[in-house]
Amino acid sequence: MAASQNLRMTRQRQVILEELRKVNSHPSADQVYERVRRRLRRISLGTVYRNLEILSQLGLIRKLDLGGTQRRFDGDLTTHYHIRCIKCGCVEDVPLEARTNLEDAVRSVTDYRIIGHSLEFIGLCPRCNKKKSARTKGR
Amino acid sequence: MAASQNLRMTRQRQVILEELRKVNSHPSADQVYERVRRRLRRISLGTVYRNLEILSQLGLIRKLDLGGTQRRFDGDLTTHYHIRCIKCGCVEDVPLEARTNLEDAVRSVTDYRIIGHSLEFIGLCPRCNKKKSARTKGR
DNA sequence: TTACTTGCAAATCGTTTGCGATATA
DNA sequence: TATATCGCAAACGATTTGCAAGTAA
Numbered sequence: 001m002a003a004s005q006n007l008r009m010t011r012q013r014q015v016i017l018e019e020l021r022k023v024n025s026h027p028s029a030d031q032v033y034e035r036v037r038r039r040l041r042r043i044s045l046g047t048v049y050r051n052l053e054i055l056s057q058l059g060l061i062r063k064l065d066l067g068g069t070q071r072r073f074d075g076d077l078t079t080h081y082h083i084r085c086i087k088c089g090c091v092e093d094v095p096l097e098a099r100t101n102l103e104d105a106v107r108s109v110t111d112y113r114i115i116g117h118s119l120e121f122i123g124l125c126p127r128c129n130k131k132k133s134a135r136t137k138g139r
Numbered sequence: 140m141a142a143s144q145n146l147r148m149t150r151q152r153q154v155i156l157e158e159l160r161k162v163n164s165h166p167s168a169d170q171v172y173e174r175v176r177r178r179l180r181r182i183s184l185g186t187v188y189r190n191l192e193i194l195s196q197l198g199l200i201r202k203l204d205l206g207g208t209q210r211r212f213d214g215d216l217t218t219h220y221h222i223r224c225i226k227c228g229c230v231e232d233v234p235l236e237a238r239t240n241l242e243d244a245v246r247s248v249t250d251y252r253i254i255g256h257s258l259e260f261i262g263l264c265p266r267c268n269k270k271k272s273a274r275t276k277g278r
Numbered sequence: 279t280t281a282c283t284t285g286c287a288a289a290t291c292g293t294t295t296g297c298g299a300t301a302t303a
Numbered sequence: 304t305a306t307a308t309c310g311c312a313a314a315c316g317a318t319t320t321g322c323a324a325g326t327a328a
Contacts (some may be wrong), residue, residue, distance in 0.1 A: 008302050008307055029293080044310045049293060051308095067204035067257065069318090070292065083251055095248050102238070103260065109234050112222055112262040118206065119258045121242065123251040147282060147327050168318080183285045188318060190283095208293090209317065 007054070015039050016051045020061055020075035026082065026091040028070040064091075066120045085125035094121060146193070154178050155190045159200055159214035165221065165230040167209040203230075205259045224264035233260060 019035045020027070027035070033048045052073055056063040064072040067084065072091060081094040103114045158174045159166070166174070172187045191212055195202040203211040206223065211230060220233040242253045 006303085006307070010302070010308060012309075042310070044312095046294080046311075047309060050295095053294095065206035083245065083249065083253075085251070086254060092251075094245055096241075096244055099241070102235075102258070105235055106222065106233055106260050110222065110262075111265040111268075112224070112231075112260070113268045114222075114260055114262040115225060116262075117258060117260045119241070119256060121245050121251070121253055121256045123249075123253040123255075126250040129252045145282070145328090149283065149327070151284075181285070183287095185286075185319080186284060189320095192319095 007058075012036075012040060012043055012047055013051045013055070015043075016048060017055055017060060017075075020055075020073055023075070024093070026064060026072040026074050028072050030070075032073060066091075066118060067122075081119045081121065083121040083123055085128055086122050087124055087128035087131075090125055092125070146197070151175075151179060151182055151186055152190045152194070154182075155187060156194055156199060156214075159194075159212055162214070163232070165203060165211040165213050167211050169209075171212060205230075205257060206261075220258045220260065222260040222262055224267055225261050226263055226267035226270075229264055231264070 015036050016032060019039075020032060023035070025031075029049055029052055030045065032052065033043070033045050036043055036048060052061065052063070055061045056073070059077070062074040062077060064074055064082065066072070066082065068089060076093070079098040081096055081098075082091050083094050084091050099119070102119075103117055106112070106117075107114050154175050155171060158178075159171060162174070164170075168188050168191060169184065171191065172182070172184050175182055175187060191200065191202070194200045195212070198216070201213040201216060203213055203221065205211070205221065207228060215232070218237040220235055220237075221230050222233050223230050238258070241258075242256055245251070245256075246253050
């Protein structure tokens with residue numbers, strides 16, 4: 001497993017981590033690739049994928065395996081929830097503290113060993129919400 | 140959009156819907172395909188995908204776009220939560236009533252128009268939990 | 279009859295991986 | 304120097320799609 005290997009902090013790995021910590025969006029692998037490429041022009045998408053995986057196994061970043069077709073990555077390690085715009089697909093943080101009591105509630109009604117939970121809200125971001133009203137009005 | 144088309148209830152569509160309502164697991168498209176194929180031997184995987192999409196747009200089934208690499212489908216339309224086994228990947232229902240208050244909480248702290256939320260628990264199913272203890276003990 | 283659907287196969291999308299070259303510790 | 308890592312390209316798994324033939328209304 002990666003965590004037990006002898007890891008090297010390569011320039012690529014370093015820059016990927018920096019860029020991910022710099023943004024508060026929740027970029028997909030190819031969005032990370034785009035950003036990192038501005039600083040390291042010859043980096044490959046495969047390297048980005050490999051390092052995102054390693055960094056998340058090290059616990060330095062978080063892999064978001066929520067809805068949508070693409071996986072997303074988060075440099076913010078504190079437990080928090082997300083909201084996704086159903087229209088443009090953007091993902092933002094929700095300033096809501098973690099509801100660990102949800103897990104307790106489940107423990108009392110299941111035989112599963114509960115490890116965690118993921119909660120995602122779906123909605124329209126302010127920008128898309130505005131656009132949509134405008135268009136509806138126009139009809 | 141499919142919902143506005145003139146839909147035909149073909150045998151394929153019918154059987155897919157029946158099979159999905161029959162099970163209380165949450166099969167992926169190819170699992171549905173396997174089941175349906177027992178009754179319609181010449182059906183193609185593409186047809187299954189197309190119909191699952193149409194049926195979910197009609198609101199006759201639910202598309203589960205949660206974590207994991209494969210999308211899953213649910214014939215149970217009532218709002219409920221799921222728990223996924225981190226080891227074997229199986230998905231089961233959680234007998235917990237919907238926490239709509241979560242959405243209210245988010246509405247008060249965001250500009251998004253909240254449409255819904257999805258909550259998934261992660262854990263070890265009783266079967267995998269047992270297996271894991273056994274293996275650990277053996278070491 | 280008509281146009282929605284099908285089966286089939288090829289295409290697409292996101293992600294992973296094999297390999298020989300490179301560079302870090 | 305040794306080997307983790309890289310860039311590249313091919314492979315992969317899940318899903319989508321183009322097309323000619325089939326079929327429900």
